[in-house]
Amino acid sequence: MAVLGPNRYGKAETRVVRVTRHGDAHRIKDLTVSTSLSGDMAEVHLSGDNSAVLPTDTQKNTVFAFAKKHGVGAIEDFALLLARHFADARPAIHHARVAVEEHAWERNGAFGHSFVRSGREVRTCVAHHDGTRSWMVSGLRDLVVLNTTNSEFWGFARDEYTTLPETRDRVLATAVDAAWRHAEAPQDWDKTYENARGALLAAFADTYSLSLQQTLYAMGTRVLAECPGVCEVRLSLPNKHHFLVDLAPFGLDNDGEVFFAADRPYGLIEGTVLREDAPAAGPAWE
Amino acid sequence: MAVLGPNRYGKAETRVVRVTRHGDAHRIKDLTVSTSLSGDMAEVHLSGDNSAVLPTDTQKNTVFAFAKKHGVGAIEDFALLLARHFADARPAIHHARVAVEEHAWERNGAFGHSFVRSGREVRTCVAHHDGTRSWMVSGLRDLVVLNTTNSEFWGFARDEYTTLPETRDRVLATAVDAAWRHAEAPQDWDKTYENARGALLAAFADTYSLSLQQTLYAMGTRVLAECPGVCEVRLSLPNKHHFLVDLAPFGLDNDGEVFFAADRPYGLIEGTVLREDAPAAGPAWE
Amino acid sequence: MAVLGPNRYGKAETRVVRVTRHGDAHRIKDLTVSTSLSGDMAEVHLSGDNSAVLPTDTQKNTVFAFAKKHGVGAIEDFALLLARHFADARPAIHHARVAVEEHAWERNGAFGHSFVRSGREVRTCVAHHDGTRSWMVSGLRDLVVLNTTNSEFWGFARDEYTTLPETRDRVLATAVDAAWRHAEAPQDWDKTYENARGALLAAFADTYSLSLQQTLYAMGTRVLAECPGVCEVRLSLPNKHHFLVDLAPFGLDNDGEVFFAADRPYGLIEGTVLREDAPAAGPAWE
Amino acid sequence: MAVLGPNRYGKAETRVVRVTRHGDAHRIKDLTVSTSLSGDMAEVHLSGDNSAVLPTDTQKNTVFAFAKKHGVGAIEDFALLLARHFADARPAIHHARVAVEEHAWERNGAFGHSFVRSGREVRTCVAHHDGTRSWMVSGLRDLVVLNTTNSEFWGFARDEYTTLPETRDRVLATAVDAAWRHAEAPQDWDKTYENARGALLAAFADTYSLSLQQTLYAMGTRVLAECPGVCEVRLSLPNKHHFLVDLAPFGLDNDGEVFFAADRPYGLIEGTVLREDAPAAGPAWE
Known part of the structure; x- marks a missing residue:
């Protein structure tokens, strides 16, 4: 049985x-x-x-x-x-x-x-x-990045358990865990790695972010744009919350200057960006 | 694109x-x-x-x-x-x-x-x-178990990179990471948990082991036997190596008495045991 | 030089x-x-x-x-x-x-x-x-304990940065890190260990606590009382904060029922309890 | 009592x-x-x-x-x-x-x-x-360094439990945990930090090492030499063993090319270097 x-x-x-x-x-x-x-x-x-x-x-x-x-x-x-x-x-x-x-x-x-x-x-x-046949997925983990501005979060769905205030300016930080599948082997794995890493960093920095999902998608598409042989990118982005500390009780304002970096819980955004014509993945992700 | x-x-x-x-x-x-x-x-x-x-x-x-x-x-x-x-x-x-x-x-x-x-x-x-629809997988992790005997490892394949001696008596230790998929919800989740845990422990102990794979399979089948609503068991068993220390340079024998517990590398045995008629898993394992 | x-x-x-x-x-x-x-x-x-x-x-x-x-x-x-x-x-x-x-x-x-x-x-x-000469310190670490009640914290000093409300009922939890110095070797180390461990657990449980310092001192004195050969006890007790979750926004009260277990920061209470006639420690704690 | x-x-x-x-x-x-x-x-x-x-x-x-x-x-x-x-x-x-x-x-x-x-x-x-009064100790931890050569270890004491072969060329690696006590506050803490860090790195690299203790002492004295206001340096250096892999069974030599980086156990070398006229430390190290 x-x-x-x-x-x-x-x-x-x-x-x-x-x-x-x-x-x-x-x-x-x-x-x-x-x-x-x-x-x-x-x-x-x-x-x-x-x-x-x-x-x-x-x-x-x-x-x-x-x-x-x-x-x-x-x-x-x-x-x-x-x-x-x-x-x-x-x-x-x-x-x-x-x-x-x-x-x-x-x-x-x-x-x-x-x-x-x-x-x-x-x-x-x-x-x-x-x-x-061979399959190859390249990637990186523990690439910790932070933007001090150019990140907003508002207009989200609300239900009876929603208390989060909207924000038009926040710190956005994450530890990038990324992997990209190669449709074909590049000439130079090292160069492709540096291109993919550079794409992730640049897209994180220059995307004016309305949500971490939007940033994730921008990072994935940027890797595809910079690395012709890559057909699929998977990203797992913990939202490393930096909470603005309420200093009002001490007679101080806090205009995006002092943050508490929290450990847990954390948001976790996971997503895939792939080419329309990406070949089947087979066992590549296993 | x-x-x-x-x-x-x-x-x-x-x-x-x-x-x-x-x-x-x-x-x-x-x-x-x-x-x-x-x-x-x-x-x-x-x-x-x-x-x-x-x-x-x-x-x-x-x-x-x-x-x-x-x-x-x-x-x-x-x-x-x-x-x-x-x-x-x-x-x-x-x-x-x-x-x-x-x-x-x-x-x-x-x-x-x-x-x-x-x-x-x-x-x-x-x-x-x-x-x-709903899907449910239950499990446990970090259940660390050790047998001081009733474990052998010999008769394995050899190639030019094989130096491992055969052994007829070794310590077998692992940190059980197990998950079991329910085909249907049991009357009592807690009781099923204790049954599955007990099955894992008993099968680990009473299986005379010729390989950790054999022990893994015995553990999986035992869970199926003890838990009627469970249709699939997945196990990941690191082989926490306990190396017999060579005490001969000190004029001492070591008949299975003193072991060095190594950290890395470690063997890793992963396997699935399921009922022949297990329903499709759907998203259960994702 | x-x-x-x-x-x-x-x-x-x-x-x-x-x-x-x-x-x-x-x-x-x-x-x-x-x-x-x-x-x-x-x-x-x-x-x-x-x-x-x-x-x-x-x-x-x-x-x-x-x-x-x-x-x-x-x-x-x-x-x-x-x-x-x-x-x-x-x-x-x-x-x-x-x-x-x-x-x-x-x-x-x-x-x-x-x-x-x-x-x-x-x-x-x-x-x-x-x-x-010999010196011996015995101890334990990672003994995690929690009281659901019989803990208060009020009447503390206040300054301009104090916002903490007083509480007459809170969860008190810590991971006990304790070490005790022996003035003389006991007959049976194992029995002394169990006595000291039992003293720590009992004192944690039966001390109605107005502060973690008070609990620490009670734990230390209890070890001295139960272990005649022990002359000094050092304790390091992280205050593993369990914050009462504010459920009022959801129309729910929370009378000591639902807590958020925080990671960092945490209070850290360190202290020593010793006999008046404890011999000099020498290198024991180094 | x-x-x-x-x-x-x-x-x-x-x-x-x-x-x-x-x-x-x-x-x-x-x-x-x-x-x-x-x-x-x-x-x-x-x-x-x-x-x-x-x-x-x-x-x-x-x-x-x-x-x-x-x-x-x-x-x-x-x-x-x-x-x-x-x-x-x-x-x-x-x-x-x-x-x-x-x-x-x-x-x-x-x-x-x-x-x-x-x-x-x-x-x-x-x-x-x-x-x-004030006391200040500055330092760093997790500065991981490795020399591929210029390290020997021989001429050590032997007893009946000694089996270690002598070596005239080994990898030397450690994770520097260093702290230095200031006799007086420098003009610029950041500059002093960079000087001390630079001294540690340079001394690790340019000391031809006959033992990790010798390297430790060289690192400590270098910090004192480069940082006039520093009066004492404490170093804790785990010897991150890189064992030369025996490739002879595979018909391969291994002339300092392939190493197994072990986790535990590890050597641990701890030492202090201070100026002869260093003022009393008071509570600085507590």
């Missing part, structure tokens, strides 16, 4: 740092890699027969070995390399998913061997390969 | 504590509630026209008001009540999703008004309502 | 799980151990000469080896054993500090080999040994 | 964002402020008499009001202003401690109103005022 449904297994959050030494000017790539495999895995679930199971420990080893053998350039290339390898590694494995996060570093002064972790956003990608 | 795809918005993580006072014996329910609404929301994305948007602040207010008006019993009942209310609140809103997490408390001794937060797992549910 | 001041070094957060197998009924102890050594360490700071430095890796190995050789009973005994070992290990090491945290597990049903992580508080201790 | 020992109370982690608008070019300061007051507080502990207690809510209000009235420049100035105010606010309050953390933002492109949160380190300060 009970049957096995969709399943996958893998090694999550392998932390690998790859150093490249060209004379005195070193380079580092700092990644968190998660791999997931699926295929003919009924037996291991039903009887514990592991003969189709390539151990998660082996997956981890492969990440390290590939970092050595192939180096690490754009995370998308590294993820695809791994996904193809795993999907081809064993007959029972039909599909591989490889997710990579990149943590940015900057040079520490003029020293070729010394680095400072940049706190800027985490760059992400998820690659899928099924033995024949 | 760009079009708006799936979207939703709401208030995430409203923290509400509901106290009920029956004489000296008080009760508390401690919830984190997240609401998401969707429907005819094109305009707010395209032009910033908020006339269809019931503010997330209103959603938060509603959570608090409903906690007062209706009390809080089983979280599933509270979630459904809210989902139905929101889906019916405004013509533009076609669909509501309400996720609730419950944090458990125990009585502090014999005192009717004093409580100790129980660290046991977080109970969860996600309700969907589209104005006509 | 610059001189080296106080310093120490060690291995932090070694995660060790010790399994004891008595027939089918196993036991587990789950610890996080941090060691710190100090002594004649000027040279390593000034010139990088490591000859006095017992590596932190060795400290980690010792934790594992001792878990095997000596077993793990009360964490205080294990911490003292390690502290004495390290302080005597090398001439250059004059002082050792060993901090241990214990994560509680409960049996999973009647199974002798299966366990569920209890979410109750973390038990802690810090041992010091200088080659001759 | 039980007596009240040291105690303090206050409001922790008030999140305040201060916006300054000069035409189109806005500025923001994003702070987390924690205040603690102490003085004649015996009665509130013993009897719950709150007449000496300025509510923590009032302290929060004061933070917001002062952000408006006085603006926010260097966090040290803001902290001192608050500390002096509180220490003078009520006769019963004898001492105030104000801790401020600053979260850095950068401009988002050329837009005067749009900002991106910089992930660089958190800047910190702790001010004390007792009604007459």
